[in-house]
Amino acid sequence: MTRLALLAVVLALPGCGGSTVMNHARAARTVAQGLSVVRAPLYAAREQALDGVEEAAAGMPIEQGEASIDAEADRWAGVGHWFDVAVEGVRTWLGAVQFAELGGDDGVLGDFARTAIGQYNTLATALRGMGLTFIPPIPETVLDFIFEGDGDE
C-alpha cells in the first residue's frame, strides 16, 4: 500500500511517469548502478583472498602453489560468472530499449527487464552464498514503474 502511494506521488511529480522507453532506461540505469556498486568491493574481496593464497603458495612446491591459486580463483569464478551474466543482461535490456526508442516494439521490454532483474537477483544469491552482502536490492518502486499495468508483478 505504501509502495502504491509512493508510486502515485512520484508519477505525479514533474519529470516522472515518462514513456515506457524512459521508464525502462531509468530502471536499467538503477540496476546498472547496483552492479557498479558491487563491482569494486567484490573485486577487492577476491584480491585480498588471492593475495593471502599467493603469499602462502610462495613457500610451496610450484605445482602445489599453482593448484592453490587455481582453487581459490575457481572459488570466486562462480560469482564472477554471475556478475558478468548480470552485466550482459542489462546491456541486452538496454539494446532492446534503444531499439524501442528508434520505433521498435516496446511491448517486449518487460521480458528483457525480468530476465536482467532475475540475473541480478541470482548474483545476489551467489554473493550471499559466499557471505558477501554488499549488493543493494533493486528498489520495489523501480519494479512498480516498469511492471505497472502488467498485472503479474
Next chain:
Amino acid sequence: MNELVKALLTAIATVAPGLLETWFDTDTEEEAIEKALAAVPEKLTPQWEADREARKARLRAAAGETDGDAS
C-alpha cells in the same frame, strides 16, 4: 519545509534509494539510455582470468629465481 513533505521525501529515499537521482532527471529518452549505458560496469571474468595467470607466472618466476640462487 512542511513536515509532511519531509517525511514523504525521506520515505521515498528510504524505499527507493537511487530513485531521486535517476527518476528526477528531465532527460530525453536518448539521454536517459546513454546515461544507463554509461552506468553499466565492465565484466569481471576477463580481468580475473588475467590476474590468475599473472599470479601463477609470479610464482613460477619466484621459483625460478630461487632455483637460480641455489645453483
